[in-house]
Amino acid sequence: MVVSRxxxxxxxxxxxxxAPTLFTIANDLTQMQVIANIDQADIGLVEQAKSVKFSVxxxxxxxxxxxxxxxRLNPVNVQNVVxxxxxxxxxxxxxxxxxxxxxxxxxxxxxxxxxxxxxxxxLRFRPQNANNQGNAGGGGNAGGGxxxxxxxxxxxxxxxxxxxxxxxxxxxxxxxxAPVLPGQTRIVWVLGxxxxxxxxxxxxxxxxxxxxxxxxxxxxxxxMVITGQTVSGSSSTSTQTRPPGxxxxxxxxGLGGGRR
Numbered sequence: 375m376v377v378s379r380x381x382x383x384x385x386x387x388x389x390x391x392x393a394p395t396l397f398t399i400a401n402d403l404t405q406m407q408v409i410a411n412i413d414q415a416d417i418g419l420v421e422q423a424k425s426v427k428f429s430v431x432x433x434x435x436x437x438x439x440x441x442x443x444x445x446r447l448n449p450v451n452v453q454n455v456v457x458x459x460x461x462x463x464x465x466x467x468x469x470x471x472x473x474x475x476x477x478x479x480x481x482x483x484x485x486x487x488x489x490x491x492x493x494x495x496x497l498r499f500r501p502q503n504a505n506n507q508g509n510a511g512g513g514g515n516a517g518g519g520x521x522x523x524x525x526x527x528x529x530x531x532x533x534x535x536x537x538x539x540x541x542x543x544x545x546x547x548x549x550x551x552a553p554v555l556p557g558q559t560r561i562v563w564v565l566g567x568x569x570x571x572x573x574x575x576x577x578x579x580x581x582x583x584x585x586x587x588x589x590x591x592x593x594x595x596x597x598m599v600i601t602g603q604t605v606s607g608s609s610s611t612s613t614q615t616r617p618p619g620x621x622x623x624x625x626x627x628g629l630g631g632g633r634r
Contacts, residue, residue, distance in 0.1 A: 375399065376397050376399055377398040377473060378398040379397050380394075380395050380396060381394075403466060403469050403473075404466050404467050404469060405463070405465065406463075406464045406466045406471055406473075407443070407461055408440060408462040408464055408479070409462075410460040410461075410477070410479050411457040411460075412460050413455070413456075414456040414458065417445070419481075419483050420445065420481060423481045425481075425482045426439070426440040426441065426442060426480070427439060428440060428462075428479040430475045430476065430477055430478075438471070439465075440464045441463050442460060443462065444461045445458060445459075445460050484580055486580050486587050489579075490588040490593065490595055491585045491588060492576075492586055493585055493586075493599070494554055494583070494584060495602070496563070496600065497550065497554055497578070497586060499550065499562075499563055499600055499603070500561075501563060501571050501603060502603060547560075555578075556578065556579050556580060556581070557579075558577070559575060559578075560577075560578055561575055561576075562574050562593065562599050563599070564593070564597045564598055565598040565600060571600055574591060574592050574593045574597075576589075576591030577590045577591055
């Protein structure tokens with residue numbers, strides 16, 4: 375099948391050092407390839423891929439299956455973004471896929487079914503006064519939602535010693551600020567019956583960046599894990615420390631005193 379024609383009838387073609395292209399011919403449109411641009415941060419995981427699915431804009435809601443044939447070693451550098459070309463073979467018996475279409479790929483590295491999982495925000499959460507568990511959770515909002523947390527830098531500075539104490543002599547124990555990796559022992563905080571956060575020690579497994587598998591630990595399905603904490607400051611303290619004349623702070627004497 376002729377895909378494109380670059381010459382017309384009667385046109386003079388001059389071949390000097392290279393042969394000119396007359397036609398672009400497709401050998402078999404029932405067997406096609408997808409040239410995927412994989413980022414350098416993910417190219418190591420593609421070698422472990424179990425399945426490839428992709429979709430095209432021409433057929434929304436329909437997924438096509440593919441199989442990785444080869445990974446080309448030539449890097450492609452576009453505006454300091456390095457990608458690698460991965461060739462994926464696709465069966466196209468009905469010739470629904472056309473040459474030049476843009477494909478959105480989903481490469482499955484591994485999967486787990488019917489497992490307990492927690493959001494990654496719960497693995498990164500640490501109460502403001504975690505070193506004093508008796509008073510932990512005095513001003514925290516528990517639940518599935520995340521909230522803005524005051525004193526972020528201070529909690530991370532204080533958290534290293536407390537996490538090591540929770541982990542004991544476990545060499546795989548990771549603090550809340552560490553990246554999530556399979557086999558780590560982490561601490562999550564759940565809402566206890568008294569309304570205060572309680573630490574639970576778990577071992578994590580596979581992660582997709584948003585949620586992580588729980589391999590073992592004293593965490594059960596339905597437990598209310600804490601993902602954020604909202605700390606409200608005193609309004610009187612903020613008013614006193616605000617410079618005069620800014621915001622709602624009262625102005626001093628001088629011009630305009632009569633108008634007040």
